[in-house]
Amino acid sequence: MEALGLCTDLYELTMAQSYLENGKAGRAVFSLFVRKLPPNRNFLVCCGLETLLEGIERFRFTDREINYLKSLQRFSDDFLGYLKDYRFEGNIYAIPEGRIVFQNEPLIQVEAPLPDAQILETLVINVIHFQTTVASKAVRIYLSAGGRSLVDFGFRRAHGLEAGIYAARASYVAGFDGTSNLEAGARWNIPVFGTVAHSYIMIFDREEEAFRAFARSFPHNSVFLLDTYDTLEAAKKTVQLARQGVPVVGVRLDSGDIPYLAREVRRILNSGGLRDVKIIVSGGVDEYTIKEWIDEGVPIDAFGVGTKFITSADAPYLDMAYKLVEYDGEPKVKTSPGKATFPFKRQVFRQISGGQMERDAVVRYGDTQEGDPLVEKIIDGGRLVRDLPSLKELRDTLMQELKGLPPDLRGLSGGEYEVIIK
Amino acid sequence: MEALGLCTDLYELTMAQSYLENGKAGRAVFSLFVRKLPPNRNFLVCCGLETLLEGIERFRFTDREINYLKSLQRFSDDFLGYLKDYRFEGNIYAIPEGRIVFQNEPLIQVEAPLPDAQILETLVINVIHFQTTVASKAVRIYLSAGGRSLVDFGFRRAHGLEAGIYAARASYVAGFDGTSNLEAGARWNIPVFGTVAHSYIMIFDREEEAFRAFARSFPHNSVFLLDTYDTLEAAKKTVQLARQGVPVVGVRLDSGDIPYLAREVRRILNSGGLRDVKIIVSGGVDEYTIKEWIDEGVPIDAFGVGTKFITSADAPYLDMAYKLVEYDGEPKVKTSPGKATFPFKRQVFRQISGGQMERDAVVRYGDTQEGDPLVEKIIDGGRLVRDLPSLKELRDTLMQELKGLPPDLRGLSGGEYEVIIK
Numbered sequence: 001m002e003a004l005g006l007c008t009d010l011y012e013l014t015m016a017q018s019y020l021e022n023g024k025a026g027r028a029v030f031s032l033f034v035r036k037l038p039p040n041r042n043f044l045v046c047c048g049l050e051t052l053l054e055g056i057e058r059f060r061f062t063d064r065e066i067n068y069l070k071s072l073q074r075f076s077d078d079f080l081g082y083l084k085d086y087r088f089e090g091n092i093y094a095i096p097e098g099r100i101v102f103q104n105e106p107l108i109q110v111e112a113p114l115p116d117a118q119i120l121e122t123l124v125i126n127v128i129h130f131q132t133t134v135a136s137k138a139v140r141i142y143l144s145a146g147g148r149s150l151v152d153f154g155f156r157r158a159h160g161l162e163a164g165i166y167a168a169r170a171s172y173v174a175g176f177d178g179t180s181n182l183e184a185g186a187r188w189n190i191p192v193f194g195t196v197a198h199s200y201i202m203i204f205d206r207e208e209e210a211f212r213a214f215a216r217s218f219p220h221n222s223v224f225l226l227d228t229y230d231t232l233e234a235a236k237k238t239v240q241l242a243r244q245g246v247p248v249v250g251v252r253l254d255s256g257d258i259p260y261l262a263r264e265v266r267r268i269l270n271s272g273g274l275r276d277v278k279i280i281v282s283g284g285v286d287e288y289t290i291k292e293w294i295d296e297g298v299p300i301d302a303f304g305v306g307t308k309f310i311t312s313a314d315a316p317y318l319d320m321a322y323k324l325v326e327y328d329g330e331p332k333v334k335t336s337p338g339k340a341t342f343p344f345k346r347q348v349f350r351q352i353s354g355g356q357m358e359r360d361a362v363v364r365y366g367d368t369q370e371g372d373p374l375v376e377k378i379i380d381g382g383r384l385v386r387d388l389p390s391l392k393e394l395r396d397t398l399m400q401e402l403k404g405l406p407p408d409l410r411g412l413s414g415g416e417y418e419v420i421i422k
Numbered sequence: 423m424e425a426l427g428l429c430t431d432l433y434e435l436t437m438a439q440s441y442l443e444n445g446k447a448g449r450a451v452f453s454l455f456v457r458k459l460p461p462n463r464n465f466l467v468c469c470g471l472e473t474l475l476e477g478i479e480r481f482r483f484t485d486r487e488i489n490y491l492k493s494l495q496r497f498s499d500d501f502l503g504y505l506k507d508y509r510f511e512g513n514i515y516a517i518p519e520g521r522i523v524f525q526n527e528p529l530i531q532v533e534a535p536l537p538d539a540q541i542l543e544t545l546v547i548n549v550i551h552f553q554t555t556v557a558s559k560a561v562r563i564y565l566s567a568g569g570r571s572l573v574d575f576g577f578r579r580a581h582g583l584e585a586g587i588y589a590a591r592a593s594y595v596a597g598f599d600g601t602s603n604l605e606a607g608a609r610w611n612i613p614v615f616g617t618v619a620h621s622y623i624m625i626f627d628r629e630e631e632a633f634r635a636f637a638r639s640f641p642h643n644s645v646f647l648l649d650t651y652d653t654l655e656a657a658k659k660t661v662q663l664a665r666q667g668v669p670v671v672g673v674r675l676d677s678g679d680i681p682y683l684a685r686e687v688r689r690i691l692n693s694g695g696l697r698d699v700k701i702i703v704s705g706g707v708d709e710y711t712i713k714e715w716i717d718e719g720v721p722i723d724a725f726g727v728g729t730k731f732i733t734s735a736d737a738p739y740l741d742m743a744y745k746l747v748e749y750d751g752e753p754k755v756k757t758s759p760g761k762a763t764f765p766f767k768r769q770v771f772r773q774i775s776g777g778q779m780e781r782d783a784v785v786r787y788g789d790t791q792e793g794d795p796l797v798e799k800i801i802d803g804g805r806l807v808r809d810l811p812s813l814k815e816l817r818d819t820l821m822q823e824l825k826g827l828p829p830d831l832r833g834l835s836g837g838e839y840e841v842i843i844k
Contacts, residue, residue, distance in 0.1 A: 008605075009578070126577060134581075159555075159582065162582040164429075195436060196437050200440070203749055311738040313739060317729045323620075
């Protein structure tokens with residue numbers, strides 16, 4: 001799939017053909033926004049713009065796509081010709097990746113002749129929705145971990161390979177230290193982590209033999225997985241091996257009663273002189289368990305975070321829509337119950353007071369307000385007009401944003417933030 | 423990403439290198455199974471084998487992958503040479519796509535030299551986990567809809583483009599009539615559906631003008647979207663337009679109080695002589711709403727199913743693991759609490775009584791039992807030894823299976839099925 005033209009719902013193409021047939025090719029603005037945050041999200045983290053821009057570049061209709069569409073016997077030759085020549089030559093306005101956003105704020109705005117903007121609908125929503133969903137989950141985990149190390153272990157339970165790769169990227173933006181995902185490591189130079197699975201321990205006749213073999217192969221990354229048989233016995237073996245000169249930098253617990261086991265393991269390691277050996281916990285970890293354990297003072301140095309993170313299990317989707325807000329200079333609004341929209345291209349001004357975010361004002365683009373404008377023009381007439389930041393820079397953007405986040409939004413529930421729409 | 427070698431968690435490669443260094447390259451069997459079904463799943467539908475086989479074919483380490491791994495400064499030249507030459511030459515046993523499965527049943531078993539089987543772990547779990555998750559959600563929707571038409575509208579809220587494409591495939595296996603997803607339509611010849619969005623209606627000065635324009639462009643697929651402004655007024659306009667000879671095959675409701683609106687719209691259409699015009703409902707639909715509406719007799723002919731389906735929102739992941747069960751002819755088990763596994767390569771016999779599934783027996787491969795054996799050898803020495811069925815055939819397999827499904831497993835909760843492990 002080199003060309004992405006068919007990453008489209010059929011109705012975008014039926015609409016586009018009908019627009020062209022009915023002379024409706026005036027300038028339109030579509031806005032991508034979240035109507036309402038899920039109950040367990042106090043804020044969202046913008047993510048996915050870089051991937052979207054790559055996707056738009058590849059949004060083409062080559063012979064493969066045209067021949068398929070022709071086979072449907074719905075589309076006119078004129079329209080298929082239009083698709084064949086399709087290149088996005090409009091404008092894209094975005095709130096940059098790594099910025100914090102709220103309901104009714106335009107993450108992406110696409111300004112182009114109506115059919116040109118319409119047919120990007122599925123691509124724009126799909127890319128930004130997923131990466132924003134998972135970055136917004138990851139940052140909750142980051143805030144709960146209070147500075148402890150976090151590693152994405154979720155690749156296997158992501159919704160597809162692509163989801164795993166982009167989730168690793170999003171988690172790094174959101175403050176994770178690294179990932180187990182090698183493809184993500186290779187693409188964005190994200191630090192990669194990983195040691196062994198239970199199967200490795202089971203291959204050797206005795207557990208200590210497995211530990212010894214691994215330390216021999218990887219003396220600088222010698223982390224022992226303790227819970228294959230009996231966790232506390234394995235901790236005692238770790239101490240014995242260290243006394244014999246076997247290198248050990250950490251131990252991992254992946255199952256069982258974590259608060260009890262982590263405390264006992266810490267005690268065993270410490271009494272064996274292994275105060276520097278880190279305890280890493282994985283297996284069903286999310287921001288709720290992390291917060292609980294940290295609040296109880298459980299001695300854990302690092303978390304491997306998998307399934308619940310990578311599926312954003314407590315909020316696996318957002319109420320995100322790509323809505324027409326302006327056509328030919330005129331405002332467009334939908335008035336049906338519960339789905340009202342706000343017209344016109346928009347800017348968001350973030351008002352800061354005493355270093356803290358106080359409120360956001362969503363105003364018509366071009367109007368001014370006090371505060372920090374979030375929306376930037378990224379693509380002008382089809383051409384990139386901003387340098388795209390590195391992943392490290394995106395992460396720094398978010399870390400900076402988090403410093404100004406009001407305390408009640410940092411917690412796991414219950415925060416409210418004022419967004420005024422003018 | 424032509425080669426998929428880096429679709430791997432780092433620990434698989436560290437383990438593999440250590441296995442080779444320690445002479446642990448004997449024949450191993452890994453089993454992919456679900457430990458426990460989610461509370462709201464009575465059974466699962468196997469899905470993803472075809473994609474997995476394509477993935478294994480592409481699981482290679484070219485210069486790009488090798489250079490990245492070399493840059494990590496962890497791996498020996500010997501091991502990088504092993505990866506460079508890697509081709510899967512082992513055996514794969516699978517329960518075919520479209521079959522119904524339960525906890526502790528081996529969906530996939532990989533038999534190969536230990537390092538060769540180990541490094542496929544993430545790929546095997548990722549592909550089968552996602553497609554099985556979403557097929558298992560889709561079949562619940564299918565069973566709830568009682569024969570009414572179902573179309574996948576979820577592409578935009580899937581976790582990435584790939585997730586949307588494979589979910590469309592899974593939904594078709596699970597009995598949906600089609601998808602809005604053009605890429606899935608093109609790949610597997612799945613019927614595609616779609617008409618217009620609210621933005622289309624809003625572009626025209628008057629709603630009836632929009633209806634008229636669409637019917638002109640697509641007279642054979644002329645479905646009117648009623649809920650942009652006032653749903654019942656739009657239904658009345660539909661009747662008026664039909665009287666003027668404008669073609670109309672269906673109407674769609676996407677928001678509001680669906681039971682009330684569907685009944686009123688049906689009444690308006692019928693009293694205008696439009697008894698054949700179908701009512702299609704979309705917007706937040708899942709098996710729970712479908713069942714409720716059908717139980718109440720709400721007149722709906724077809725459902726467009728999106729977000730909650732494609733994210734499997736009520737069970738976005740399965741407790742699925744890829745576990746070593748046999749090495750060098752010896753059984754392998756993990757005994758840590760809550761994660762016990764069963765040793766050896768396995769076969770599953772499904773015992774049928776009076777046309778209904780009665781119980782499954784999971785036995786050691788090679789042992790016999792009465793019943794229908796589910797596990798088939800698909801790859802032998804790296805070569806495909808079965809014809810892969812078409813998507814239509816997979817769908818027929820599942821429809822056949824569903825006929826034998828006990829009544830209490832067909833519902834939305836509370837079914838139990840006996841799986842005996844010998």
